[in-house]
Amino acid sequence: METPVNKPKQLRIALRNCGMLDPENIAESIVRDAYQALGKVLKEYSPQECINILKQSGLRGRGGAGFPTGLKWEIASKSKSDQKYVVCNADEGDPGAFMDRSILEGDPHSVLEAMAICGYCIGADKGLIYIRAEYPLAIKRLKIAISQAMEWGLLGKNILGSGFNFEIKLCYGAGAFVCGEETALIHSMEGKRGEPTNKPPFPATSGFMKKPTNVNNVETFANIAPIILKGPEWFSSIGTKNSKGTKVFALAGKINHVGLIEVPMGTSLREIIYEIGGGIKENKKFKAVQTGGPSGGCLTEKHLDTPIDYENLIAAGSMMGSGGMIVMDENDCMVSVAKFYLDFIVGESCGKCTPCRVGNKRLYEILERITQGKGVMKDLDKLKNLSYIIKDTALCGLGQTSPNPVFSTLENFYDEYYEHVVEKKCRAGHCKNLFHYVINEELCVGCAACKRCCPVHAITGEKRKPHYIDSNICIRCNECIEKCSFDAISIQLEPKILV
Amino acid sequence: MVPKLICDDEMADVHAPATSDKDSLKVTIKLSVEKINAINRICASYDNDPEELISVLHETQNTLGYLPAEVQEIIAHNLKISAAHVYGVVTFYSYFTMVPKGDHPISVCMGTACYVRGAEKILDELKKELNINIGETTPDQRFSISCLRCVGACGLAPVMMVGEKVYGRVSPNDVRKILEEYREDNCEECKPTQQL
Structure with a gap:
């Protein structure tokens, strides 16, 4: 497991126990105050008092959209029904984010405890954790944690003698990104295709089995117990005006220290990347950091000093998302990155609404053309218009945010798009059709090593005479560069005009 | 119906x-x-x-x-x-399959972190070594290749999995070595697998 990078800039609330205890032994969790908050709530607070504490703390959902958690609980608590449900969204589908996995593997009791508190507040006696099947260790530890908590009387019937009952069950996901969306997640738990439906009705009034359901993300739940124990004033003293507390980010990509970090809201990107993350790998030039996963966008050099919170990220054309941060350097082609995300969206679109199903496919095709050097200027306008249409007309959060990578790369890296389209050049040397290999005649000794290794026989030449690479046949596999002992082969960015 | x-x-x-x-x-x-x-x-x-x-x-x-x-x-x-x-x-759901996978299903993570760190090259190398495409199984039923959407091990990018075992920080040169571990003569865990 990755160790979080420990630097004084960090403040660990959600990750407070990760790595500090044996998650398979409940006694160790209890020594570190697990279930204290649950006991306090059951003994001292009415459900509404507990909800008020959360509202005062200013905690917002950590799954991405940032909806105030206290308000969400209040709405669910006011819905009248004989049966309600608490759901923990552990379907961490966002590529590049792994904080939920780490919390579930390292501190499962913090989530179970918070779910029970939520159940008490909204009046539910059943909790469900919707977890990805791709996380076998987290599933195993959750199962152990649930059975130990039941044994100790911290879950189940009549918890701590209060008369409050709460039990938790696991539901498994099966690999669908869209199931992170509340309504889709609920359908998936009901054994159906994970397709989203229109809101309203919101899950808080009609969710799982048409009963009021409160859905929160793993990291949100992990923040609950410290707020109850240390008080809402403590929590709201951390962070910025509208975004309180800390946020866990997953640093990955071309950065020296990869791993999870937890910093107060309002920390700047520069502090995260250069101080905590240790700078860019191999001292290359920073180009962009992608936040918010496929629904987010790219932040560039000009955003390095922006304090990170929900509002500022949206203003910068990205979003908080679940907190993945992928750092990119000068060797990454931004058009290809946009294409990569569209490819992801095309694969994950559930197909229910046309703008998402067809529109994203068309966006992908345009980007594919551009990266192959077949783009025309009109394509850039088309990209933009189509993106707006998808954003305005798609059914759910997945579709409405799917063009974000295109928007933000077009906005921040228009030059690169222009170069791909007009000059047929990819400055990062990533797009295979926009560069070619050349042999320096002065350095080539004609040893034919490259000729022998070329899988498509693109290299010709007589022995002991300079060789030649036919770019029309070459598949850019890089094999010849690796084989050449004389550094005679190099990559040339000026494109060959493609027929 | x-x-x-x-x-x-x-x-x-x-x-x-x-x-x-x-x-x-x-x-x-x-x-x-x-x-x-x-x-x-x-x-x-x-x-x-x-x-x-x-x-x-x-x-x-x-x-x-x-x-x-x-x-x-x-x-x-x-x-x-x-x-x-x-x-x-x-x-x-992408987790379910209607075709049998190989005895050693290989999954390459195509999450963003892995992509940025060169997962595509690993995939190309695998395709070349095994001579099959994504979603296919080798004729001898030994290996199959699939893409995953993130295994949550972004710190180890690029990541590939063979069965349940995770290989982190893989370079294209490692691919052959990893496959070698699972070839018939070397693989200890190989036992006759159940076919339907």
Whole structure:
């Protein structure tokens, strides 16, 4: 497991126990105050008092959209029904984010405890954790944690003698990104295709089995117990005006220290990347950091000093998302990155609404053309218009945010798009059709090593005479560069005009 | 459509080869009585509750390796839902497969972190080494390649998995070495795998 990078800039609330205890032994969790908050709530607070504490703390959902958690609980608590449900969204589908996995593997009791508190507040006696099947260790530890908590009387019937009952069950996901969306997640738990439906009705009034359901993300739940124990004033003293507390980010990509970090809201990107993350790998030039996963966008050099919170990220054309941060350097082609995300969206679109199903496919095709050097200027306008249409007309959060990578790369890296389209050049040397290999005649000794290794026989030449690479046949596999002992082969960015 | 009924008494007769096609791959399979009983047991352990369909499919796939049309029909019959519903769910989720995977299923993570750190090159190398495409199985049923959407090990990017084992910080040069571990002569854990 990755160790979080420990630097004084960090403040660990959600990750407070990760790595500090044996998650398979409940006694160790209890020594570190697990279930204290649950006991306090059951003994001292009415459900509404507990909800008020959360509202005062200013905690917002950590799954991405940032909806105030206290308000969400209040709405669910006011819905009248004989049966309600608490759901923990552990379907961490966002590529590049792994904080939920780490919390579930390292501190499962913090989530179970918070779910029970939520159940008490909204009046539910059943909790469900919707977890990805791709996380076998987290599933195993959750199962152990649930059975130990039941044994100790911290879950189940009549918890701590209060008369409050709460039990938790696991539901498994099966690999669908869209199931992170509340309504889709609920359908998936009901054994159906994970397709989203229109809101309203919101899950808080009609969710799982048409009963009021409160859905929160793993990291949100992990923040609950410290707020109850240390008080809402403590929590709201951390962070910025509208975004309180800390946020866990997953640093990955071309950065020296990869791993999870937890910093107060309002920390700047520069502090995260250069101080905590240790700078860019191999001292290359920073180009962009992608936040918010496929629904987010790219932040560039000009955003390095922006304090990170929900509002500022949206203003910068990205979003908080679940907190993945992928750092990119000068060797990454931004058009290809946009294409990569569209490819992801095309694969994950559930197909229910046309703008998402067809529109994203068309966006992908345009980007594919551009990266192959077949783009025309009109394509850039088309990209933009189509993106707006998808954003305005798609059914759910997945579709409405799917063009974000295109928007933000077009906005921040228009030059690169222009170069791909007009000059047929990819400055990062990533797009295979926009560069070619050349042999320096002065350095080539004609040893034919490259000729022998070329899988498509693109290299010709007589022995002991300079060789030649036919770019029309070459598949850019890089094999010849690796084989050449004389550094005679190099990559040339000026494109060959493609027929 | 009501699936063809397979009652307890008739099960012994269901040995006829059948075909299932998804992605135009043809797989001839036979369902033995034991397999049918195994599926029935799994369904019963979830009280034949249609809401538990995904759990049933998970367990069935863990037991049998994959979910061909016949298996889906039996599940549909037990859970009293249409076969189309089951098929819809199986094809919706990328975790479920209707074609058998290799003895050593290889998954390459295509999450953003892995992509940025060169997962594409690993995939190209694998395709070249095994001579198959994504979603295919080698003719000797040893290996199959698939792409994953993030295993949550972004700190180790790029990541590939062989079975349950995770390989981190893989370079294209490592691929051959890793595959070598699972070739017939070297692989210790190899045992005859169950085929449906």
